[in-house]
Amino acid sequence: MSQLLEIENLTKFFGSVHANDQISLSVAPGEIVALLGENGAGKSTLVKSVFGLVKPDSGTIKVKGKEIPYGDTATAITNGVGMVHQHFQLVPVMTVTENLILGDEPTSTGFIKMRKARKDAEEISERFGLAVNPDAVIEDLPVGMAQRVEILKALRRDVSLLILDEPTAVLTPQETDELLEVLRNLAKKGVGVLFITHKLREVMAVADRVVVLRNGKLVGTTSPKESSEAKLAQMMVGREVVLDVEKDIATPGQAALIVSGMSVLDDRKLEAVKAISFEVKSGEILGIAGVEGNGQRELVEAICGMRNRISGSVRLLGSDLPNLNPKAAHQAGISHIPEDREKHGLVSSYSIAENLVLNRYDEIPFANGWLRNLSAVSDNGAKLVSDFDIRTPSASLPASSLSGGNKQKTVVARELSQDRKVVVAAQPTRGVDVGSIEFIHKQLIAARDKGAAILLVSAELDEVLSLSDRIAVIYGGKIVATFNSKSADRAEIGRLMAGSQA
């Protein structure tokens, strides 16, 4: 058997959803296979089945020619399968060493040999060129570093097959490049790599072979040489996709949103936004680029009245916005596409139509004095469902029945259907498939062209680069540089996002 991993006819249902439908694929030693697909295509389910975190319904999984049982992580590990999870599987309060040895501790007479474990940790991080401090506590580490620990955790157990589930989602461009280099080196040492992504650029850069999933089915296998980004996107979505956002040159008007000297605390009462000042003009998109956790969330919430500003002011078309008053922010003309649609964007048990008037239920025509006008609500619902291409049999169904992309389109429909002066869009396409991304981007550009000032906050640098007219880089709660989008240099912005000085 020359194959490292062989999956045959793997099938898995979640309820009535066919997460994996008769999928077969293989990985050879030293090969890098990219598993490409939209959200909900079944990529994670597939690799979790291999690693024993999900029990498939039928099909076989063979590692080095040996069939492994369903749902048995320990066996997968002993057979040389290692996995780097999308959400880090590290204990935040423990040290790097403790995390590395968890589940496979070196002991003598029942006690953990901590000194040996620490030395082993140093040795392995040196051997694979992944420098980490073995005594550092995970929660103090930046994400790129934490991910190294995840990889080391897998390598420590002599993996022959390394699975990575969307490893680059949280990384800066530099960290991403470093990771891809690490993967190449591992492959040279004979390790088989199976990695999940929906970023076409990474696939083209590093994969030997690309396997594309759509709606739980394997739709094709190709290689970067035989393919192109456009072709891959088409395979993923099942139709042609415009990857580049088409937009006219902005015609900015007067400053619509002026933030000056604003400081905001995070949940831990630390200063997350440090005396930030910027302005967004009518008819332009200002993109905030930055690695997550550098104050973006606090910035957005403070502007929209959801979080206390400890100093500074937010002015909207010449008048001050009151602190901590989302209703006033809405009435003043701010639209807010929140980063967490489940938590702040939708009431999932309410109908789609109700969700589409969530911030206007008490305004004409949806209410008449203290009485609601339900027929106006349902008319509005039906109209927006068709205008914004929300895929649902009826607007009267609960929002929880929608897929992630359609939930997001519902939020976008609510926030962009009205003529707004300012749109604050936080991670507007997070967890959304390529088709919906294209649609949401068009809507944002359309809102800009109608004269809205748009503040776009996104962890996806590509999104910021392609949509924005101006780009501000946020690091450690401060804006460290501002670029005109024409003069913006990807590498330069990446460096600034990682905290190096301009």
Place this chain on the structure above:
Amino acid sequence: MRIQTRYLVAIFSLLAFAYFYSRDGLVTTSVVYTAIQFALPLALAAMVGVMCERTGVVNIGIEGTMLISAFSAFFIGAIVQDTVIGLVTGIATGMVVGLLLALMSVSWKMDQIIAGVIINIMAAGLTSFLYSQNYSIPSTLSPIDIPIIGTWPIIGPIISFHGPITYFGILFIIGLWVALYKTPWGLRSRAVGEHPSSADTAGVSVIKLRYLNVTLAGAVGGLAGSYLALEAVGIFERGFTAGKGFTALAIMIFGRWNPLGAFAAAIFFGLAQAVTNQLMIDEVVQIPQQFINMLPYVLTIAILAISAGKVRPPAAEGIPYEKEKA
């Protein structure tokens, strides 16, 4: 800040001890001896909490576990007229209750507060329904006179002549600390309590470990209950545990989910109670008995108010573990 307060309390206690010892050595050592007796059931009960919560299971059923174990330890001991068999029964009862809690909170994924309440109500109901008078155990577990150390001044009268459960309990607490921080079991348990999916992906069975720890913790709760019935007083009454299982939760929090920390906190509780008792006996202070009885509860409230917001519980506490997520 916190550490400094602790050192202050320790230094103050030592100074107070030295002062009182210089005034009356016999009474002072006997107060400390009594303090250990008050502290032990609280400390053991707090270990139940530590063992459960460190693996992510909230256990507010400690009170019920102790009550029902004390009950079975006493009555079985009385019926067969053998205190040791009573002790074994008490521990076994605790294990069964622990297993029940594990079943409800780990397998059935019930709300863990409700699961604990069920145990408490069941224990209170069963023990008062089945209670009957006119039973007595042959004798309490007899105190052990420790050779050599028992004859030392100051330390001897404090440390020597406690019952076997006391000595075993103290050794157990130290052993639990070592196990929690120095062995694979401890590392895994803490990982399961903080971030269970990390442990799961590292090949550690979250479900098995939670079952194991909650059941073993039940046995410790059984030991604490048996201590009250068989070693400390030698009787059983309705509502016999008098809220010790709840006070223990405060002690666990005060000790920051650390066995030795909780032990120190329990000693502090025991001392407070022993000193107040002695002041009453000497008629130094004239307080109605009711206020003395209130002391543990008042201390509990005070301690929880002080620690609130400053301590960090295990992150996964109270959340049933779901392995498969789409």
